[in-house]
Amino acid sequence: MQVIFNTTSSRPAAFILVGIPGLEEVALWVSLPFFSVYTMAIFSNVLLLFILKTDQGFQEPMYFLLSLLAANDLAFPSSTVPRMLALFWLDFKEIDFAGCLVQMFFVHSLSVVESGILVAMAFDRYVAICYPLRYTSILTSAILGKIGLIIVIRAIITILPIPVLVWHLQYCNSNVIFHSYCEHMAVVKVLCGNVSINSMYGLVLSLSITGLDLLAIGLSYVMILLAVFRLPSKEARHKAFSTCGAHVCVILVTYTPGIFSFVTHRFGKENIPHHVHILFANVYIVFPAMLNPIVYGVKTKQIRSRALYHFHMRDPQF
Numbered sequence: 001m002q003v004i005f006n007t008t009s010s011r012p013a014a015f016i017l018v019g020i021p022g023l024e025e026v027a028l029w030v031s032l033p034f035f036s037v038y039t040m041a042i043f044s045n046v047l048l049l050f051i052l053k054t055d056q057g058f059q060e061p062m063y064f065l066l067s068l069l070a071a072n073d074l075a076f077p078s079s080t081v082p083r084m085l086a087l088f089w090l091d092f093k094e095i096d097f098a099g100c101l102v103q104m105f106f107v108h109s110l111s112v113v114e115s116g117i118l119v120a121m122a123f124d125r126y127v128a129i130c131y132p133l134r135y136t137s138i139l140t141s142a143i144l145g146k147i148g149l150i151i152v153i154r155a156i157i158t159i160l161p162i163p164v165l166v167w168h169l170q171y172c173n174s175n176v177i178f179h180s181y182c183e184h185m186a187v188v189k190v191l192c193g194n195v196s197i198n199s200m201y202g203l204v205l206s207l208s209i210t211g212l213d214l215l216a217i218g219l220s221y222v223m224i225l226l227a228v229f230r231l232p233s234k235e236a237r238h239k240a241f242s243t244c245g246a247h248v249c250v251i252l253v254t255y256t257p258g259i260f261s262f263v264t265h266r267f268g269k270e271n272i273p274h275h276v277h278i279l280f281a282n283v284y285i286v287f288p289a290m291l292n293p294i295v296y297g298v299k300t301k302q303i304r305s306r307a308l309y310h311f312h313m314r315d316p317q318f
Contacts, residue, residue, distance in 0.1 A: 001204040011167075012175035014096045015187070021088050021178045022275040030279075031088035034286055038081040041290035045070040051306045058302070061139035062124050068148055069117045069250075073289035076110040079103060080181040080285055087180065101163040108184060109159040111258075114288075115213045116151035116162070118251055122220035123246050130227045152258060158205060165198050166191075171217040179278055206262055210255070217251060246299035253291045257284040 041137055048070045052058045083103065085091040095103070128135050162184050172192040179186035188198045221244070228240045261280040297303050 011097055012171055013065045014094045014175065015085055015100050015182070015190075016093050016131050016176045017087055017095060017180060017182075018093070018176060019084070019154070019180050020275050020278045022273060025090045031085055034081060035085060035184060037290045038077050038085075041073060041077055041286060041293075044290060044293040044297070045073045047307060048296070049074075050304070051303060054305055057306075061136070061144055062121070062128070064141075064144050065117060065121045065124055068151075069114070069121070070293060072110060072113050072117060073292055075106075076114060077286040084180045084209060084282070084298045094258065100177075100187065101166060103180040103185065104166070105159055106185055107181060108162060109155040111285075112155035112158060112209055113151055114254060115209060116154060116172045118247075118254060119213045119216045120147050120151065121250075122217040122248050125247055126220040129224050129240050131271065158209065161201065161280065162198075162205075165201065169195065169198070175292075178274065180282060183281060210262075215292040221248075242299075246296045247279070249295045249299065250288075252294050253295065254288045255289065 018024075020030060021029055049067060052067050052070070071203065079105070083095070085094075101252050124139060127138050131138060166184070166187055169188075170192045172190055173188050177186050177190060184202055185199070187204075188195050191198075224240075228237050231237045231240060257280060261277065261284050297307055
């Protein structure tokens with residue numbers, strides 16, 4: 001692979017994406033499941049957004065946050081999967097330097113947005129269960145708009161330094177990235193000199209955002225459990241728990257592959273093959289985007305019935 005460097009700087013004019021190192025021979029077969037999952041993710045999230053926006057029955061704050069989640073689940077996998085499929089199917093391996101940094105920013109910022117939305121949804125469930133009579137007065141349209149703005153601003157502020165740091169670093173005699181997209185640490189590996197600031201910032205950012213968000217979600221559910229156990233009847237407790245079921249499933253679906261990918265990448269480099277790291281990095285992006293709308297469709301009776309209605313089917317529970 002030829003290295004193409006800019007004549008006026010040490011930055012390469014373009015990078016070469018390898019894809020999934022070690023699985024080049026079966027890249028086509030590996031790409032098919034990702035294509036199928038991505039297609040289902042796009043279809044299910046578009047359908048969910050259509051239902052939430054066209055049906056007047058979905059006016060509660062929870063459905064506004066669910067719309068944000070669906071919109072993010074459209075954007076997040078779209079930041080990597082089409083480019084990855086072009087690599088696998090068309091051998092389109094080259095990505096220009098600026099394009100790589102743009103992809104890097106969107107991949108990581110949309111991940112932070114996803115986590116922020118899940119925190120907001122946990123807060124929504126806390127208010128709905130602990131303050132049911134004041135639910136709509138607390139989570140007004142203005143408050144929800146500010147929450148959405150804070151989620152986006154937090155992602156921009158925390159992730160923007162990553163491509164800025166990468167832009168100013170010196171590059172070695174290689175422009176080959178052993179990944180299927182421009183992931184921060186994969187790009188850092190082709191840098192020369194001291195990259196400790198990049199590594200440390202990436203580590204601190206991952207631990208702090210994931211840790212603080214999970215702590216906030218955990219505290220919300222501790223308060224929810226305390227409130228639920230004070231309810232007088234078993235039926236009321238069951239109903240309260242059922243309103244949280246979809247959100248808990250989405251939390252598990254979203255954070256489990258992400259945490260596994262992070263832990264194995266940081267601490268399991270010697271024991272786990274590199275292609276496993278790359279596969280899980282892609283699973284983390286695309287699979288939750290497909291599963292999230294399905295979880296809410298199955299767990300939320302109103303959404304399920306509207307989805308079946310659009311397919312001219314009848315919900316067996318109605």
